[in-house]
Amino acid sequence: MKTRQVSLLVGGLLALPALVVAQSERYELPGDRVAIYNLAGEVTIESGSGSTVSVEITRGGDDGGRLGIERGPLGGTQTLRVLYPDDEIIYTGSNSRFNTQVRVRSDGTFGPGGGRDDRVRIRSSGSGLEAWADMHILVPQGQDIAVYWGVGEVTIRNVDGRLLFDGAATHVTATGTHGTLSIDVGSGHVEVTSAEGDVDIDTGSGHVEINGVSGANLRVATGSGRVTANGVNVTSLDIDTGSGRIDIGRTTARDINLETGSGSVSVVVTENARDIRIDTGSGSVTVGLPESFGAKVEIETGSGGIDMDLPLTVRHWSRDHVTGTLGDGSGSLVIDTGSGSVRIRKN
Numbered sequence: 001m002k003t004r005q006v007s008l009l010v011g012g013l014l015a016l017p018a019l020v021v022a023q024s025e026r027y028e029l030p031g032d033r034v035a036i037y038n039l040a041g042e043v044t045i046e047s048g049s050g051s052t053v054s055v056e057i058t059r060g061g062d063d064g065g066r067l068g069i070e071r072g073p074l075g076g077t078q079t080l081r082v083l084y085p086d087d088e089i090i091y092t093g094s095n096s097r098f099n100t101q102v103r104v105r106s107d108g109t110f111g112p113g114g115g116r117d118d119r120v121r122i123r124s125s126g127s128g129l130e131a132w133a134d135m136h137i138l139v140p141q142g143q144d145i146a147v148y149w150g151v152g153e154v155t156i157r158n159v160d161g162r163l164l165f166d167g168a169a170t171h172v173t174a175t176g177t178h179g180t181l182s183i184d185v186g187s188g189h190v191e192v193t194s195a196e197g198d199v200d201i202d203t204g205s206g207h208v209e210i211n212g213v214s215g216a217n218l219r220v221a222t223g224s225g226r227v228t229a230n231g232v233n234v235t236s237l238d239i240d241t242g243s244g245r246i247d248i249g250r251t252t253a254r255d256i257n258l259e260t261g262s263g264s265v266s267v268v269v270t271e272n273a274r275d276i277r278i279d280t281g282s283g284s285v286t287v288g289l290p291e292s293f294g295a296k297v298e299i300e301t302g303s304g305g306i307d308m309d310l311p312l313t314v315r316h317w318s319r320d321h322v323t324g325t326l327g328d329g330s331g332s333l334v335i336d337t338g339s340g341s342v343r344i345r346k347n
Contacts, residue, residue: 027071029053030340031078032144037109038082039102039150040091040122040132045165046157048138053082055137060093061130070108077146081108087120088128091151097124098168100186102150111148111166122151122168139163142179156181189225207244218253226263245283264340268347269293274331284340287333288347294327298334302339 015049019053029036030052041060049056052102059067068083084104103117104110110117121128132152139145142159149170156165156174159181165172167185174181175193182200183190189206192199197215201208208231210218218234220227223242230249239246245263254278258265264283269276270292277283289310299306299322306322326333335342 007296019034019260024058025069027055027057027069027080029055029071029078029080030237031073033077033146034143035074035077035079035109035146035148036081036137037079037111037148038133038135039084039104039120040089040152041093042153042155043135043137043147043149044155044157045137045145045147045159045163046137046155047159048140050138050140053139053143053271054330055135057082058134058344060132060134061090063129063131064133067131067133068108074107074109079109079293080233082130082133083108084120084131086129088126089116089120089122089132089150090126090128090130091122091124091132092130093122093132093134094152095170096151096169098151098169099123100151102168109148110150120150130290175197237346270347276333278335279337280340281338282340283337284338285335287334287335287344289326289344290321292327293331294328294329295325295331295333296323297326297332298323299342300335301337301340301342303339307343309343309345 012107029154034053066085068235070081070083072079101119101121102110104120106119139159139161141160146164149167154170154179158176160178162180164182169183170188172183172185172190177195179197181195184202186204187206190201190203191209194212198217199213201220202224205224207225208220208222208227212231214233216234217236219238221240222244224244226244227239227241228247232251232253234253236255237251238257241260241263243262244260246258246260246265248267250268250270252270252272254272254274256273258267259279261281262283265278266286267279268288273293294299296314310326315323
């Protein structure tokens, strides 16, 4: 069935159907260092051609026309800032529910730095300024860029450079990045897939999922939330959770440090490991090792058994404390759990 638009004849004039089209604005940001600030909206950050950062902004909400856009250098960094003329912001462009506060300076910047901050509250419903700004950011190769965000969905694709994303309440999905990727969110989960280069992830609450990272360093810290990772090939792997389990699939890393206040830990090490340290306040620990792994071993548990599948030259063995040597003893394996069993198995 075909759909027809109906026009009305009003006062002798033909009234055509009204079409509402969101207007977008485009800005070019030159410079070696660029920073972008916005409190609400969706954002896509991806690779672009040329030599400048290109930003397309689409305003949303009944009060979107009241938003101000400021550009210019601040402290040696070229900036673009969306100014919200109210301290109560309503963002209805997301399916998520939230009520969060951000400290914003008078110039529209927020995040690290000095200056007087005003509290701005962002909610998914209620009364206030109903306005937000969706962005599409194109990043040239080798660019140093920081994006500071309040709330909204975040997609990062194929950026090749140095990218810092700092969000208050956001869900971040990053794919195919090259260079340095730093993600810091107050709440919300983070997914990183196929990243080449150093990766640093910090969340106040929310789980972290990693699928494929190669580079020198992978660091993850979360106040509460589980961490899962597969296909990790790095020199240094460092994961710290206040509460939440850590599950690491097959990983190639020289130095491995895994710590959780509460939650179990499992890791499968394929090769090249030198030093492995695991600490959990409460939770079991399972470590898969290649038969060729050599290390000085010290395992201690407050409550729970210790099970070793690999041949260990024992110096001391008791229910809660084991020391000895695996293979040539060239590396180290140190495990400490307040309560929970420990199992070392052969891959």
